[in-house]
Amino acid sequence: xxxxxxxxxxxxxxxxDADTLLLDFVRKHxxxxxxxxxxxxxxxxxxxxxxxxxxxxCSVLAARAAERRVETLEGVREEAEEFGGFLADxxxxxxxxxxxxxxxxxxxxxxxxxxxxxxxxxxxxxxxxCRCTGYxxxxxxxxxxxxxxxxxxS
Amino acid sequence: MIRVKNYVRxxxxxxxxxxxxxxxxxxxxxxxxxxxxxxxxxxxxxxxxLGLDQIEEDEEKFIIGAMCSLRELEVNHSLNSCYDGVIKExxxxxxxxxxxxxxxxxxxxxxxxxxxxxxxxxxxxxxxVELYQGGLVSLHDFIKLPRDNDILVRIIxxxxxxxxxxxxxxxTRTDFPILASAASFTEDxxxxxxxxxxxxxxxxxxxxxxxxxxxxEEDFKNFARDTAxxxxxxxxxxxxxxxxxxxxxxxxxxxxxxxxxVSYGN
Numbered sequence: 001x002x003x004x005x006x007x008x009x010x011x012x013x014x015x016x017d018a019d020t021l022l023l024d025f026v027r028k029h030x031x032x033x034x035x036x037x038x039x040x041x042x043x044x045x046x047x048x049x050x051x052x053x054x055x056x057x058c059s060v061l062a063a064r065a066a067e068r069r070v071e072t073l074e075g076v077r078e079e080a081e082e083f084g085g086f087l088a089d090x091x092x093x094x095x096x097x098x099x100x101x102x103x104x105x106x107x108x109x110x111x112x113x114x115x116x117x118x119x120x121x122x123x124x125x126x127x128x129x130c131r132c133t134g135y136x137x138x139x140x141x142x143x144x145x146x147x148x149x150x151x152x153x154s
Numbered sequence: 155m156i157r158v159k160n161y162v163r164x165x166x167x168x169x170x171x172x173x174x175x176x177x178x179x180x181x182x183x184x185x186x187x188x189x190x191x192x193x194x195x196x197x198x199x200x201x202x203x204l205g206l207d208q209i210e211e212d213e214e215k216f217i218i219g220a221m222c223s224l225r226e227l228e229v230n231h232s233l234n235s236c237y238d239g240v241i242k243e244x245x246x247x248x249x250x251x252x253x254x255x256x257x258x259x260x261x262x263x264x265x266x267x268x269x270x271x272x273x274x275x276x277x278x279x280x281x282x283v284e285l286y287q288g289g290l291v292s293l294h295d296f297i298k299l300p301r302d303n304d305i306l307v308r309i310i311x312x313x314x315x316x317x318x319x320x321x322x323x324x325x326t327r328t329d330f331p332i333l334a335s336a337a338s339f340t341e342d343x344x345x346x347x348x349x350x351x352x353x354x355x356x357x358x359x360x361x362x363x364x365x366x367x368x369x370x371e372e373d374f375k376n377f378a379r380d381t382a383x384x385x386x387x388x389x390x391x392x393x394x395x396x397x398x399x400x401x402x403x404x405x406x407x408x409x410x411x412x413x414x415x416v417s418y419g420n
Contacts, residue, residue: 017158059253
């Protein structure tokens with residue numbers, strides 16, 4: 001079947017199988033930040049934005065995402081770099097494998113939640129696993145990122 | 155992983171129903187559980203073009219489309235200002251936000267999964283399912299029905315003044331529960347439901363007048379122990395049957411105490 005999809009702002013058209021997963025579809029179209037980390041819909045590494053909501057692309061059929069808007073890390077480069085700077089400042093990353101899905105979800109959170117508490121941040125990001133760290137550096141980075149955004153707004 | 159030959163976005167419930175009469179076809183929920191199987195499917199039937207992703211409300215009830223994501227239920231203000239917020243509590247520990255943006259309420263309820271938090275929770279509220287052919291069926295009856303080829307269209311939760319508590323026990327956060335526990339008080343009834351035993355949730359109805367003799371901590375514990383025994387438990391890698399029964403009794407004690415605070419004397 002042929003589908004059309006807005007991928008990172010660009011309308012693309014392609015032939016897919018009925019069981020092509022969104023994850024494999026976006027990788028085929030060059031979005032290599034999106035990775036398969038677990039195969040059990042648990043790790044959050046394959047997170048993309050589907051109509052602005054973070055979803056697990058390993059569990060969404062490409063066919064279901066037809067005619068909709070999909071964004072990956074490649075499409076939010078500026079914001080991702082900005083937040084990446086905060087991660088680096090805290091020395092939060094180790095191997096960096098989980099970062100793409102994590103960053104996409106942090107960006108989704110910063111749009112969805114207003115001034116989230118530490119518990120709310122943890123709850124929002126509990127579906128993004130990191131096997132190197134204890135998440136402390138990431139949490140510091142998120143807090144300073146959100147503080148800075150708030151300062152810019154006010 | 156599941157293999158699929160055809161994908162159909164149904165244009166009507168009738169089309170979805172007709173397609174679903176074939177044994178090798180299947181209705182798609184969020185596909186999170188379905189994907190994990192090795193099943194070969196002829197046609198997956200997608201209901202996402204039918205406008206079933208809305209939560210509506212009138213004076214008597216909430217009407218929730220089968221394709222609403224668990225996340226939509228979790229963040230719906232109106233829904234969670236009722237029933238002491240148990241719907242949110244039963245959902246927010248499931249994997250992560252991205253997962254709950256995918257998982258649908260229709261898939262969760264129609265599947266009658268043994269691990270389901272939300273099925274456990276909704277059994278203690280006045281909940282109905284609307285089936286395309288079967289019409290309105292109470293959730294208490296629905297869980298006893300075998301899985302058939304009908305289509306779950308909506309979930310309906312009637313509004314009332316019951317107070318409710320939801321608890322789940324997990325070895326680690328975001329994992330499947332070892333035990334899911336829900337309780338609610340109406341004017342004259344206590345409803346207790348346990349899921350993840352690790353079998354599908356069941357509900358027990360108790361007359362509140364039977365609780366009149368509970369006055370002390372010891373009474374509480376005895377009642378909780380005896381009541382927990384009325385459910386069956388099994389063992390798996392997350393916990394033994396004995397442990398689950400123990401947790402059930404503990405959660406009954408906690409629920410009764412919490413409910414007493416919320417509703418006694420009102």
